[in-house]
Amino acid sequence: MIKKISLFVVLLAVILSMTASAAVTSLVLDGSTTVGPIAKTFAAYFTKKYRVPVNVSESGSGNGAKSLINGSCTIATMSRAMKAAEIAAARQKGVNPVASIVALDGLAMVVHPANPVRSLTKAQITSIYRGTITNWREVGGPNARIVVLQRESNSGTEESFKELVIGKGVQITGSAETQSSNGSLKSRVSTTLSAIGFLGHGFVDGSVKAIAVNGVFPTVAAVKNGSYPVSRPLYFYTNGQPVGVVKQFVDLPNSADGKRMITELGFINR
Amino acid sequence: MNIGTRKILDRSFTAVGIGSIVVMAVALMIVVVPIITNGIGAVFFTGTVEHRKMLFSEFKRGDSENLSSEVASSDRYRAKVYGMLTGFEAELETMAPEKKAEYKAKYSEVKAALQALLGPFPGDPAPMLTRFKYGQTRWEKAEEKLHDLLYESKWDNSNPDVMAKEYFVSRAIGFQGTSLVKLFPYVKDNMEKLLLPEFTFYWGFITDSSVDSHFFGGIWPEIQGTFFLAVGAMLFAFPLGVVAAVYFTEYARPGFLNSMLRSANSTLAGVPSIVFGMFGLAFFINTLKVSESKSVIAGALTLAIMILPTIIRAAEEAILAVPKTYREASLSLGSTKWNTIATVILPAALPGIITGGIISLGRAAGETAPIIFTAAVSVGSAIGLADVFSSPTPALSWNIYNLASEHEAAAQIRHVQYGMVLALVSIVLMLNLSAIVLRARISKKLKG
Structure with missing residues (x-):
């Protein structure tokens, strides 16, 4: 029995050491299903280019706003502007939502x-x-x-x-x-x-x-x-002015590649 | 009651029993057969040369010499197609302006259909989206696209009182008298030469990550995520559940508190899973802050709470089913209560406990609602074991739902969805099978 357990532990350690990767800051996007295709495509492009993992969920603009307010996502994707009530709720939690326009829809x-x-x-x-x-x-x-x-x-x-x-x-x-x-x-x-x-x-x-x-x-x-x-415009909302990788991601719609991806997905560049 | 009536009653009861089993079997067949046949289509299918091109450039897989000779042979036929296009474009320039405008609209439709079939035209800039970089990778889809190329769909509005009816018009007729008319029969007759269909066993569907949100590639991140979530839930719930069951059966005194605890446990077993999902978000993420946002650990904890009542109940039943004589024999030999539980009762109850555990494992693997808010994302890469504390993960159950409802091109990638369904069903089936095998082996050992 002990032999078996120790074997299991060794196996687990091997798996751990194999899959353990250096922790990189990852981006978490949540929100609109309309912005979903853009977010997913940008995520794949961004991960490939900058080796930063990006996770995307599509649970609706309202949920995106909530996630940003709760601090459970880095970027909220929204197909409408944040409402005054949402901004007030965000301020109360010390979150300062900053909008940037991704594309027109x-x-x-x-x-x-x-x-x-x-x-x-x-x-x-x-x-x-x-x-x-x-x-x-x-x-x-x-x-x-x-x-x-x-x-x-x-x-x-x-x-x-x-x-x-x-x-x-x-x-x-x-x-x-x-x-x-x-x-x-x-x-x-x-x-x-x-x-x-x-x-x-x-x-x-x-x-x-x-x-x-x-x-x-x-x-x-x-x-x-x-x-x-x-x-209407489609938005990326971040907490405060984006910096670092977040800024790189939010700026994608302004790059030539980003513009082409938006066009190919059937959305309209600003 | 006389013997005749009894016989009739007896027979009719048997008939009803057999009938219900037959109905269940038929229902199972209706569900399972399409899952298996369509799901297998994700791995075994007739792939075109476009599929092999995609595999080579996205996954560096395949024989480059073989591929380049295939590409060369299909390009010989494609060159003719593209030649016809340039020929027609030249002809277009010589036409009268109004005629030119008329043809131009139709011609752009032909070009779009051809592009969908064969991929981007030579000389065009490569598209950003991987989904547009290749033509049709699957033969059955290619045949659909061929139909789109050959026929234009129109709607018959002749009767204003009812909805229009769809009918198809050959595009070739629209180009009668121009050079392009030859294109349609040419593509139709040389489809196999253009796309080189070949039986494909795409094992990468299981081991690859998805490319361009599931257009190409496989479902490994989802399988891995499902595995992490289910096993993680088990690591928390199984020891806890067994300990609770031992307490309920061996230590708790019958009384008000005990019966309250038991009924609370039963109630918990009946709570809808979405409630656990909301609870997980509110408790594990927002209150305990086990992770900053969605993560595997938060999802696993939520699932653990969900399956805990089932494990407790199964373990309780298993412990209660251990014959009293075992306990009495152990105690009469001077063993302590704890010793009796650890060395006599638990081993004897183990088959039952494990069965309960593995059935719960299957449930944890298949649940969607608890992980929507706590762990699941629609697109993400496969995560390492070290990332489970901080990263969310895609998971089969959630991604099946996502592909069915939210994906922008759900209709084009049905095979991926079916493949995921089959993978999930197989995982759950395999877990249950292993439960049966394990149980049989342990029972055999116990009987000595």
């Missing part, structure tokens, strides 16, 4: 490709989300009940949508279905003929159809020059 209103509706006005979208328009016939589509999709309360995309499209005070209809990420909202729209939802620009692909808002399609050019009415 057009919030695309998406429907199933089979839906003949090509364009909606902000007013129509508001009516749909308030529940006063419930059938596609009322906005020039076929006779089908509208399946309204929204994001969870934690989502920065949801907040941006409320702020930019329907207005802050407006109550979204109780029959709206809640999806917990861009990916799951996209797959719901791509499998539901009469659904409508909203997605970050980088998530739009052939499985869904982005429609024009107030007559403007969410193209790269339209988002960049501001003519698309539903665009």
Whole structure:
């Protein structure tokens, strides 16, 4: 028995010495699922280039802010600006949130490709989300009940949508279905003929159809020059002015490589 | 009751029993067969030359001479494709402006489809994202992309009262009368020459790290993370659970406090796992500060709390099942109580205790909710054993969920997701099998 135990200990020691690596400061990113693709790609690039491990979680902008306030992440990725309440909570804990803009994102209103509706006005979208328009016939589509999709309360995309499209005070209809990420909202729209939802620009692909808002399609050019009415910046939030590796990471969107990664992922450079 | 009725009742009960077993077996087959067939597809599949290129440049694996001869042979066919493109581009310049604009839009779609199939065009700058650096690495995906190249998807809006219906139009028809029309049959007929499909056994799926958020590469960091979390949870929960069970069965006096403790333990066993997750975040990370942020140790502790009640219950049952005569014989020989427990009761109860432990280990490996806030990240590299106190880790259960819902290109990498599911199921199955084997061996030894 003792022999076995000592064998086990030796084995454990060997494994330990094999895998023990010099402790390097690692970066922890948490927050928006919309910024997720950028964060993950940057993380891989950064780890490869500077040998600094970067971990990324996507739990929603609200959680990102909370993590930064609790000190459990180095960079909070957010698809909306921090709210006054969050900044106050941060100050109270001695955290000084500093924003830097990563990229621009057009919030695309998406429907199933089979839906003949090509364009909606902000007013129509508001009516749909308030529940006063419930059938596609009322906005020039076929006779089908509208399946309204929204994001969870934690989502920065949801907040941006409320702020930019329907207005802050407006109550979204109780029959709206809640999806917990861009990916799951996209797959719901791509499998539901009469659904409508909203997605970050980088998530739009052939499985869904982005429609024009107030007559403007969410193209790269339209988002960049501001003519698309539903665009917003995406943020990296750090505690205090970033220094060292954190600064290197936060500055990635300004580098040539960073810009190319953002473009290839379908987001828009500032 | 007469004998006839009894017989009928008896038979119908047997029939219901057999029926329920059959239903369970069918349900199991429905779940397991797709997991296995699709999951194996992550490791065994028909790979194209693009896959071998990717393996060589990302993982330095493969025979460079062999690869370069393959690349040369496929490039001979590709050169013709690219030649047709340049030919058409020249033709485009000679066209009338309005015609040129019309073709240009269609042509860019063709180019995009071709790029998805064969990878970036020669002369183009190399893309930053690894996912765009190569063409289709898997043959079945390549066939889908070929369809995208040959046919354009359109929607039939003729009836305004219903949703449109999808139909496909051959792209070749759109280019009738131009030189590009030859491209489509050429690519279709020479697909195998262009991509050189070959049966591939990609064992690296188990041992490689992922490249470009799971587009290529394997799932080793996830497997390792799952292993660390489950074993870590076990290191905390197993000794604690056994000690608690010994206390409950041997030392605790029946009374109010004891029954309170027991019912608390049972209640704990029924608490939903997400509650443990929140508890872990609030207690281990925010209050005790076992680590600065998410870490393997915080996740393992949370999982340990979750599986503790199960281990206690299993150990208690096992100890209670030890025949009383063992204890009496030991005590009558003048042995102390502690000595009896350590040398007689625990060894005799060991098979039962270990079974409980390993079943809990399987549960710890498969749980998602407790680690969302305490340990899991969607992208991260494999960590060393020394990093468990400070680093979070990817883990199979969480990454399966992440790929299914949050990943921006979930539909394109379903095979990775299935591979992860199969890996997780196999790990849990292997743990359970080892429990059975261990139990059998120990029981045999005890019987002497």
